[in-house]
Amino acid sequence: MALIDAREITKVYKLGDVEVNALYGVSLTIERGDFVAIMGPSGSGKSTFMNILGCLDTPTSGHYLLEGTDTAQLNRDELAGIRNNKIGFVFQGFNLLPRTSALENVELPLLYNGIPAKERRQKAITAIKSVGLEGREDHHPTQLSGGQQQRVAIARALVNDAPIILADEPTGNLDTKTSSEIMELFVKLNKESNITIILITHESDIAAYSRRIIKFLDGCVISDEPMRKL
Amino acid sequence: MINMPSTIKISFRALRVNKMRSALTMLGIIIGVGAVIAMLAVGTGASQKISEQIASIGSNLIIVIPGATTAGGVRMGMGTQPTLTMGDAEAIQRECSAVLDVAPDLSGVAQVVYGNQNWSTGVRGSTPSVLNVRDWPLAEGRAFTEQDIKSASKVCLLGQTVIENLFGDIDPIGKIVRIKNVPFTVIGVLDRKGQTPTGQDQDDTIYVPLTTAQKKLFGTTFPGMVRTITVKAKSTEALSDAEKQITELLKQRHRIGPKQENDFTVRNLTQMMQAAEESTKVMTLLLGAIASVSLLVGGIGIMNIMLVSVTERTREIGIRMAVGAKTWDIRLQFIIEAVTLSLIGGIAGIVAGVSGSKVISMIAGWATIVSPLSILLAFSFSGLVGIFFGFYPAYKASLLNPIDALRYE
Numbered sequence: 001m002a003l004i005d006a007r008e009i010t011k012v013y014k015l016g017d018v019e020v021n022a023l024y025g026v027s028l029t030i031e032r033g034d035f036v037a038i039m040g041p042s043g044s045g046k047s048t049f050m051n052i053l054g055c056l057d058t059p060t061s062g063h064y065l066l067e068g069t070d071t072a073q074l075n076r077d078e079l080a081g082i083r084n085n086k087i088g089f090v091f092q093g094f095n096l097l098p099r100t101s102a103l104e105n106v107e108l109p110l111l112y113n114g115i116p117a118k119e120r121r122q123k124a125i126t127a128i129k130s131v132g133l134e135g136r137e138d139h140h141p142t143q144l145s146g147g148q149q150q151r152v153a154i155a156r157a158l159v160n161d162a163p164i165i166l167a168d169e170p171t172g173n174l175d176t177k178t179s180s181e182i183m184e185l186f187v188k189l190n191k192e193s194n195i196t197i198i199l200i201t202h203e204s205d206i207a208a209y210s211r212r213i214i215k216f217l218d219g220c221v222i223s224d225e226p227m228r229k230l
Numbered sequence: 231m232i233n234m235p236s237t238i239k240i241s242f243r244a245l246r247v248n249k250m251r252s253a254l255t256m257l258g259i260i261i262g263v264g265a266v267i268a269m270l271a272v273g274t275g276a277s278q279k280i281s282e283q284i285a286s287i288g289s290n291l292i293i294v295i296p297g298a299t300t301a302g303g304v305r306m307g308m309g310t311q312p313t314l315t316m317g318d319a320e321a322i323q324r325e326c327s328a329v330l331d332v333a334p335d336l337s338g339v340a341q342v343v344y345g346n347q348n349w350s351t352g353v354r355g356s357t358p359s360v361l362n363v364r365d366w367p368l369a370e371g372r373a374f375t376e377q378d379i380k381s382a383s384k385v386c387l388l389g390q391t392v393i394e395n396l397f398g399d400i401d402p403i404g405k406i407v408r409i410k411n412v413p414f415t416v417i418g419v420l421d422r423k424g425q426t427p428t429g430q431d432q433d434d435t436i437y438v439p440l441t442t443a444q445k446k447l448f449g450t451t452f453p454g455m456v457r458t459i460t461v462k463a464k465s466t467e468a469l470s471d472a473e474k475q476i477t478e479l480l481k482q483r484h485r486i487g488p489k490q491e492n493d494f495t496v497r498n499l500t501q502m503m504q505a506a507e508e509s510t511k512v513m514t515l516l517l518g519a520i521a522s523v524s525l526l527v528g529g530i531g532i533m534n535i536m537l538v539s540v541t542e543r544t545r546e547i548g549i550r551m552a553v554g555a556k557t558w559d560i561r562l563q564f565i566i567e568a569v570t571l572s573l574i575g576g577i578a579g580i581v582a583g584v585s586g587s588k589v590i591s592m593i594a595g596w597a598t599i600v601s602p603l604s605i606l607l608a609f610s611f612s613g614l615v616g617i618f619f620g621f622y623p624a625y626k627a628s629l630l631n632p633i634d635a636l637r638y639e
Contacts, residue, residue: 051633054552056551056552056632056633056636057631057632057633076556076557077556077557080551080554080555080556080557081554081556083551083552083553083554083632084553084554085554089552091636095549095552095636096549097549097550098546099247100243108550108553109554111236111240112553112554112555112556112559113554117235117236156553160554
């Protein structure tokens with residue numbers, strides 16, 4: 001059974017009277033432990049697809065099976081539960097809570113998982129260590145560099161031992177050197193912890209860190225092939 | 231599963247981060263709760279004062295007044311017909327079961343002289359029972375006795391106002407005062423009683439034995455005439471019974487047929503006073519209601535701020551949802567924020583209300599009483615305001631679509 005099984009997924013947005021098709025029946029499967037890069041120009045539907053994979057959004061039609069469970073059968077709170085302990089998000093804009101320390105940001109998923117305070121702290125500290133940010137637990141996002149903020153976001157994605165990390169242009173706001181550091185981190189997590197990583201990127205050198213590249217155009221998958229090592 | 235301590239922590243942090251806004255929001259509740267407590271304190275103080283005044287007249291009183299005379303078609307007004315007698319008073323005491331005590335009285339205004347001082351005051355002739363009927367203790371000396379009544383002795387009891395005007399600092403006991411030029415020995419001093427609810431000074435009075443008043447001071451149309459009869463009923467519940475019994479008895483004694491008009495009037499004094507007390511209660515309610523409006527406005531202020539806060543923090547809500555916050559996690563966070571605002575505001579409002587009512591008593595000289603009930607009421611009401619006005623913004627926040635909330639700019 002595939003970890004992610006998308007079947008004929010379509011998404012239609014209504015903008016006033018106009019209907020915009022973001023996805024035209026996308027079907028694909030992703031196995032546990034894979035490292036997938038999704039590429040495509042703006043408006044190709046790759047972010048929409050990612051949001052559906054992350055249970056942040058629901059498809060207009062089609063089925064999305066996560067570990068064999070059809071997400072269409074789940075209610076709001078059950079979807080929240082999946083986001084909480086199956087999926088970790090890393091966004092281009094980091095999306096950390098402002099005026100809140102790194103440690104507390106990382107603790108957030110645990111808070112909504114009902115984990116007691118002591119264990120929460122322990123796990124958050126471990127996650128922060130694993131992204132190489134020890135000593136910065138009490139820093140607020142504004143006191144951290146972009147790369148450091150993205151590491152906090154990755155720690156937050158890791159802290160609940162989620163099997164999947166979804167990263168929407170995680171290096172989009174970072175310089176080349178920091179980008180490669182972040183990508184090395186993803187590779188390490190994929191190799192050592194067997195975490196399935198799906199990331200969206202424009203840049204082919206970022207996509208080169210992955211093992212499989214899926215290309216989107218106008219709401220359809222136009223190519224899906226393993227990474228050719230140069 | 232909802233983790234209460236953490237949710238509370240999250241809410242508190244959000245409030246702390248926006249200190250100024252939190253304080254201003256609370257101000258509405260502080261003013262509301264403070265106003266409710268202070269207004270209720272003023273109202274309770276006023277009705278307490280009236281209750282005290284009612285008690286000062288004497289409790290459970292009925293007053294019997296003679297009817298009006300008609301002279302050549304001109305009706306002379308209440309109490310002009312001399313129809314009540316000592317005998318009536320004794321009969322009421324003897325035959326009405328609901329009556330505790332009876333004090334007939336014959337009064338008039340007279341000039342009173344002591345040394346080179348003189349003063350015009352109300353002189354009341356009555357029986358020894360008057361002090362019991364009117365719940366009026368003596369400050370010093372003794373009351374007059376049945377013997378004084380029988381022998382029409384020239385003794386008197388002075389009220390505090392009379393003493394101040396005639397004696398100043400001199401001890402009046404045993405001194406001789408002249409009332410209408412008749413010398414009287416002062417045997418007792420009445421305790422201070424203060425004003426009636428209508429503002430009459432009850433201490434500006436002299437009591438003398440009824441018989442002395444009849445024979446030596448005011449004279450009577452016929453022997454044993456009294457002007458009014460004050461009756462004390464056995465209890466508040468017995469008042470209306472007493473009223474009926476007295477009316478029946480006097481009708482019989484005065485031989486008044488079923489179609490004839492009574493030549494006397496029976497008035498329930500306590501009832502009148504209770505009406506006054508009732509009206510202050512209405513005033514208290516009114517004040518409280520007006521103050522509640524400000525509490526309501528404060529509550530709407532909270533809702534306003536919470537709605538703004540929800541909009542402003544849409545992204546934050548999106549982040550929380552993305553990492554797994556459930557519907558009630560988000561709802562509770564905002565409700566707790568609102569309730570915390572209103573409860574802290576409520577506590578500060580109680581402090582403001584209590585000190586405010588102290589200031590009112592000091593400046594305006596009104597008696598104010600802060601009842602524990604009004605504090606409890608205002609506090610629980612402010613908590614309810616928080617829940618009520620916090621729920622809608624919280625509800626709104628919890629229904630946001632995660633991806634829309636995340637993308638909100």
